[in-house]
Amino acid sequence: MTPQFRKKGNVREKLIGWLLLGCACVSVATTVAIILILVTESAHFFREVSILEFLFGTRWTPLLEPRSFGVLPLVSGTLLVVLGSSLVALPVGLATGIYLSEYASDRVRNVVKPVLEILAGIPTVVYGYFALTFVTPILQTFFDQVRIFNAASASIVVGIMVLPMVASLCDDAFRAVPKSLRHGAYALGATPLEVTVGVTLPSATSGVVASFVLAISRAIGETMAVTLAAGATPKMTLNPAESIQTMTAYIVQVSLGDTPAGTIEYQTIFAVAALLFAITLIMNVIANRVLRRFREVYE
């Protein structure tokens, strides 16, 4: 190899390295862009409405006179959906994870795992349709006071939606627990239940907690199912039979309507989105921290 050729090769190698680095930086740039946009655009909004009024006001009527910009009704709507979907997804997901890792044979795993993957891959708008045309009518036959748009059916389908994620993360967490721990407990005469509750679950706590936090964060950011099924009436209520509005559904409502861009009404979506982003980001950071720690313990 002539020295000249080698030199040319080096330049090319360097260039490729920089090019790849450039590509890797796109994702960082995306994050920076999101934060910049949310901060600058909601700054317009907060010039006219004080942050305190926004965060602690209990009436959200930005599109109607008299206008009021208290975001708490949207937050409580989101919370209601999160609460309801957690009631569905967390216990069921945990139980499925336990079943898959501790009890199921390989044949059962080979059936259930793909089904969970398919459930996870179904678009959210389909879940919204399912809530509207299947879950709500069923709820209405059992409870008279359930509205056409209600928090309950939205919560149930959001729960179904995040269930696969909880189940597979819990499964992973349980499988990461060394077999020797279980064998030790069996050798001391514990039943399978006692092994799971007394040994496996405590060892996998961080993974289970991380899966719960990620599920809640997903439920907060869920958009289409709650837009279709939960309604468009921002309300501070804990009654799941009522129509509510979540933060995400509000953003969709404004972008579908004919609110002119640049007005204070329109700028609300950036303020709400900034709040949504902040909440989900904090939860994701926590979950990823916890997940990393538990990976380090057993790997």
Place this chain on the structure above:
Amino acid sequence: MKSLAGRRRLASAFRYACALVTWGGVLLLGLLLYHVSRQGVAWLDLQFLQSFPSRFPDRAGIKSALWGTCWVISFTAVFSVPLGVASAIYLEEYARKGRLSRWIEINLSNLSGVPSIVFGILGLVIFVRAMALERSVLAGSLTLALLILPVIVIASREAIRAVPQSIRHASYALGATRWQTVRHHVLPSAFPGILTGVILAVSRAIGETAPLIMIGALTYVAFVPENPLSPFTTLPIQIFNWSSRPQQEFHHVAAAGIIVLLVVLLLMNATAIYIRHRLGRNTGR
């Protein structure tokens, strides 16, 4: 302490409860598919595939939505796949394990958890307004490309990491440069894994609705996009539109649209699983 028989009974009750709940989840998928097909299958015919949206439910079809989805997804893949795979190569093969690569890594895992509607706002401000792309195919696909980028990077990294170190060492020992090693040895071995990840990421993009609604794609579009700057509609957007109408008939139309969408997604998932099994075996893993 309870008796041994009691403890055993409790244990087996717990086991059955877990099994019951798990199979309940499987049943739920069956129920969802059954409900959708019962609602929509009667409305699914050739005319449905070949007609444009209409205010009359029995004349409404998904021609513009199908073509719109094809256009948007093709461009999304063109933008996101090279970027994603290149990022993965950088992080796995080039980056020194320093602060920068850890930073990129943390950023990726957090970015993949950002709600899709926030990406819609990003697309609205940057692509629709600042770059003046309006609500075009290009604006939609750029938005979706950023959305699935973290998924592609994470999947590709896993595939690249699974390539045995010995292959790299052999290549270096023969005098190959880093890029030659990546290009001729690492990428071919990692290809099935990368492809699987790409298919799954793209199928996620196919089902996305919220970001496209944010950039203003929910309008009446009764034509097939002709170039990257045309307005467009997609399958999930049409389904959302029809589902949100009060008339019962439109719900059936929506169900027919859902069947088409799910068939597309199932085919893609099946391809991914097939590739994972088939090509995965050839490389000896």
